[in-house]
Amino acid sequence: MLNITVKRYFLLITLLFVCSNIFASSYVRYTKAYGHNYVYLSDVAKYYGMQDSVSDNKTVLFSKYSLMIFITDKKFCYINGIKVDLLLPAITKKSKRCISSKDFLKTLDPILRHWALRKHKPETIVIDPGHGGKDSGALGKRFKEKDITLALARRVASLLKKLGYKVYLTRNSDTFIELKKRPALAKRVKADMFISIHANKAGTKSVSGIETFTMTPAGSSSTYSKKPSSTSYSGNKNDANNTALTYWIQRSLVAKTKAVDRGLKRARFMVLKEAPCPAVLIETGFLSNAKEEKLLGTNAYQWKVARGIVQGILRYHYQLKR
Numbered sequence: 001m002l003n004i005t006v007k008r009y010f011l012l013i014t015l016l017f018v019c020s021n022i023f024a025s026s027y028v029r030y031t032k033a034y035g036h037n038y039v040y041l042s043d044v045a046k047y048y049g050m051q052d053s054v055s056d057n058k059t060v061l062f063s064k065y066s067l068m069i070f071i072t073d074k075k076f077c078y079i080n081g082i083k084v085d086l087l088l089p090a091i092t093k094k095s096k097r098c099i100s101s102k103d104f105l106k107t108l109d110p111i112l113r114h115w116a117l118r119k120h121k122p123e124t125i126v127i128d129p130g131h132g133g134k135d136s137g138a139l140g141k142r143f144k145e146k147d148i149t150l151a152l153a154r155r156v157a158s159l160l161k162k163l164g165y166k167v168y169l170t171r172n173s174d175t176f177i178e179l180k181k182r183p184a185l186a187k188r189v190k191a192d193m194f195i196s197i198h199a200n201k202a203g204t205k206s207v208s209g210i211e212t213f214t215m216t217p218a219g220s221s222s223t224y225s226k227k228p229s230s231t232s233y234s235g236n237k238n239d240a241n242n243t244a245l246t247y248w249i250q251r252s253l254v255a256k257t258k259a260v261d262r263g264l265k266r267a268r269f270m271v272l273k274e275a276p277c278p279a280v281l282i283e284t285g286f287l288s289n290a291k292e293e294k295l296l297g298t299n300a301y302q303w304k305v306a307r308g309i310v311q312g313i314l315r316y317h318y319q320l321k322r
Helices: 040-049 101-112 145-162 183-187 234-259 290-296 301-322
Strands: 016-019 022-024 030-033 036-040 052-055 058-064 067-071 076-079 082-085 090-094 095-101 125-129 166-169 193-200 210-215 262-266 279-286
Touching: 016 082, 030 193, 030 234, 036 040, 036 101, 040 052, 040 095, 052 101, 067 193, 076 101, 082 101, 082 234, 095 101, 101 234, 125 145, 125 183, 145 166, 145 279, 145 301, 183 193, 193 301, 234 262, 234 279, 234 301, 279 290, 290 301
Parallel strands: 082 262, 125 166, 125 193, 193 279, 210 262
Antiparallel strands: 016 022, 030 036, 036 095, 052 058, 058 067, 067 076, 076 082, 090 095, 210 279
């Protein structure tokens, strides 16, 4: 079995949530700004048993177990060294640093507090190798995305089966599978997790790294979009668990491969919208980057990526058992 090291977070304060933006607590206050509800980071620090430090445009929350860094006006933060996309930029209001209340609930809490997760017993996992058949996906100089994703998916599946999970692949050969049929398989087999594996491409050849996508919560904008959508999809039923699963997979992948951390990101991809269970979409590297394409084509690196994904799944599973 994989060697897993998981930091334990000892949190003492309980909080009752009336809705995604209103808190029934004297510890975490919320305030209005730019048409949204925000919470004070000093209160967030106390809630998690942390201390806070403010300098220039940076706010740091820290404890023996965790470190979070927020940058004013930036739509991302760092949680224990991993870049995490925020739903709204951190702000300063009357000299006090704030983040959106939705980020407190939908981003921070699922990652830092296992009680925030819907408890379920992961037994069945669907692995989705992106593209296939007539859809080659991204093209590198030597490799096609559809071939890389299938090779990675088979490795992930073999490791998970050895650990006792029941595993299904949306495709196990070079065949074309329509997007809607991929999460439909997860629904049919009553999957507990859905993992979609992809490889990336960029116009700039120097771009590299791993990024992992989770479903965008309703009412928010995705990482690469400025337009929020109020539509709630099937995948939004698992917002908290989606975030936790995505975070642990991204963190484990970066640790295992030493690749550039491009972070936890948000998107409304079809396979994430329609997923009936916690789901992620992983971009394992850039075929447009010569060095990364070469790595993705090797057995040794493919096993590193596969072990990173599996370790992330196991860390998520551990949070559910706590």
